[in-house]
Each structure stands twice: as structure tokens, then as C-alpha cells.
Amino acid sequence: MPALSVLLVRTALCWLAAGVAMGALLLSAKASPLPAGVFRLFHFHSEAVLVGWMVQLTMGVAWWILPKYSRLPERGPAAPVWAAWLLLNAGVLLAGAGRSVGASDGLVMTGRAAELLAAVAFASAAWPRVKAFGE
């Protein structure tokens, strides 16, 4: 597994650990007298598990297993994927945590825009590698 995939997958695992902890708190709050403020974690929980965990995991695994080039660098330029990692995680923090703490709509939209840019950056790196093996 390339180092960049290790980074993406391990970051995804961190979001999974955080996301299920928030999910467990949210579910417990439905059944016990936990502070009502716990329900504000809903947005952060959703963003963490759907984007931080699932989207990031698939990016990491795709970067690892998509067909490689016969020339170096065999997985293509890494810079767009580094950018995707940075933008995606900043996006999860801004959109997820921002919404949960009642930040402005502008901040949440900035987070979502960062996630979109992350997808564009990743797609630009992955697109040419979506090909038959040996091509």
C-alpha cells in the first residue's frame, strides 16, 4: 500500500472511531437523560461517517488498487491527492463541526466547497488510471 493510501485510510479510520462514538452518544441520548445539546452532534456524526470515513476510505483504497502506469511515477502525480486529503478533512471539520456548534452558514458552505474541491482534485488524479490493465 503506498504511503499516501496509508495516510488516507488511517485518517478515515480516525473519523470512523470518532463517528461511531458520536453515534453511540446520539443513540444513548434517545434512551437516557443526557443533555439535549448532545443532539447537536448529529451533523458532525453524519459528516464524519459519510465523508470522513466512507469517502476517504474509498479514495485511499482506489489510489492503491487502480491500474498503475508502466512509467514512473507509477500511480501518477501525488500532489492532487495530497490536496484532496487536506481539503476533504478541512471540509469535514468546517461543515460537520461548524454546523454542530452553530457556526454561520458561510462557514458550513466553505466546508462543503472544500469537500467538492477535494473530489475534483482526487478525480483528476484517478481518472486517467481508470483503464484496462496494461493499457
Add this chain to the structure above:
Amino acid sequence: MPPITRWFVRSALVWLLLTLATGILLASGVAVRLPGTEVVVPYPTYLHLLTVGWLTNLIFGVAFWMFPRHTADHLRGSEMLGWTSYAGLNVGLLLRLIGEPALLAGAGGRTLLLLSAGLQLLGGWAFVLNIWPRVKAK
């Protein structure tokens, strides 16, 4: 394919069928009731059947199978943590499937939901602990 993966993937397929069947009933406006009760399956439960039951089970199972080997002696890490993640995730989800509708119907369910939360947390963290050392560069 190791036995744990088979359990994860087959369970994922069962949850997928259950999710889609529930979705059809919900979309057609037909209440999804537990037998003999007025208990209705709510939307959050349906959503978690898909994301936890189908997606997460499939991801966990395939990752346990395909990720780089841990060591020559323990190819896929700890079997115990693997089964803990499987049981936590699936028993936890099953308890939610029963407990959340029951709570909404005023028919108890609090203990089931607390257990469900704890088990799913255990399942998720057991997976992270087990797979972490296998996420490594060559």
C-alpha cells in the same frame, strides 16, 4: 476468503435485502410494523440498516480479507477483535431495529438502545484497533 469475511459479506447482503424491502414499504406509505404491535420502523432506523448493515459490514469484511497482511504468524491480525467487531456491529444494529421503534411506540426499548449504542461502539473500535497495524506501506 476467511470465515469472518464470509460472515460480514453475507450479513451485509441480508441487511441490504431487508433495507430495500423496508424502503419499498416506507415509500408506499405502508407502515412497517413489528408483528403483533403498533410499532413502526422509523426513518433513522432505515437509514442505519443501509449505512451500517450493508455498507459498513461489506467494508469491514472486504478490508479484513484484502488489506496487507499483519505478520507471517497472524496474517489478518486478531481473530478475537475481528469477531468482536462483527458481533458488536450486527447485534447492535439488530437491537436498534427492535429498540428504536419500541421506544417511539412507548413500549420500552431504552435498555435495548443503550446496549445497541455500546455494542456498535465496541464493534467500530474493535475494527479500527484490528485493522490499524495492517494499514501500512510495503
